[in-house]
Amino acid sequence: VCYNKTTHIIFPAEICYVDLGNENLVAGLADGAKNVLRVKSAFKRFKTETNLSVITEDGSYYTFNVKFANEPLLLSIEMTDFLHDGEAVNRPNNAQEIYLEKLGSESPMLVKLIMKSIHKQNKREIKHIGSKRFGVQFLLKSIYANNGLLYFHTELKNTSNIPFDIDFVSFKVVDKKVIKRTAMQEQALEPLRAQNYVVVVPAKSSERTVFALEKFTIPDDKQLVIEVAEKEGGRHQSFVVENEDIVRAKVIDELSIR
Incomplete structure (x- = not known):
């Protein structure tokens, strides 16, 4: 992420929880879109890597390592492009499953x-x-x-x-x-x-x-x-x-x- 530009992460389901690793990051839901998270650096530069965690309504848990970059490689990240089924690809750690309280013991x-x-x-x-x-x-x-x-x-x-x-x-x-x-x-x-x-x-x-x-x-x-x-x-x-x-x-x- 950087200070002058906003990175948008687009999830396949509505976001219900966000946790920022430290004060180096600022984030919020995009206006009118409950599945899009806006993320950027709170400072003009930070050196120490931090992290970001997100839980969506379908029970998926996503975790990211976040670094500062003057020019981030991607400013728009579509999470469905990174989620794959089967053994043909390396499955990211964005495959963990959360049991939401309102669904009881059901996945x-x-x-x-x-x-x-x-x-x-x-x-x-x-x-x-x-x-x-x-x-x-x-x-x-x-x-x-x-x-x-x-x-x-x-x-x-x-x-x-x-x-x-x-x-x-x-x-x-x-x-x-x-x-x-x-x-x-x-x-x-x-x-x-x-x-x-x-x-x-x-x-x-x-x-x-x-x-x-x-x-x-x-x-x-x-x-x-x-x-x-x-x-x-x-x-x-x-x-x-x-x-x-x-x-x-x-x-x-x-x-x-x-």
Whole structure:
């Protein structure tokens, strides 16, 4: 790094932790980009090598040795160019894996692989849960379970001529007796991860998303409502998932993930 120019490091996932070796470095997130780190020297020169460590949302841990240079070799570093799989290349020490607290004992890398595998295999294990109106269909295709997490595979089909702009997708546990009332007792469940989360479904097309949530079950007097709301529109879709659907979640064989 140097004093007069900024080095940008571009990571494949959102940055959630940064540690600077000493006061010789200054760093911060680039405005409007949560996966880009700006780094430069705090002084016009420093002699002693220092280090920089970064953890990203996908559980990857990166560590760098940092030296001063009047003209750094690279001012823009794309980390995906340095990450390789297999034995054909020398794998850098940017391959260590961090277990993030909100995923419990599950590896973030394994969660990502599971979600990609569910999305790729695209199996419809559930055929009785969904909603359809206004030329839009919202389906629950499958529920999988693995190591304390539940995976919900949904599909949104838009057969109309008007794009469907997604405002939000919500998971709520509500009382059965007041499901049709406007004021209902509800508990919101926040997805921990989402594979292929889209903001718009174009006309005459469909999109699928896999959501990962912390494992839960539902009391007999309650039910899970999954809703997708249209931004500045009225074609909202929602369907109900019973506890018996959740406890019948398919167990994932980690050996078959591809």
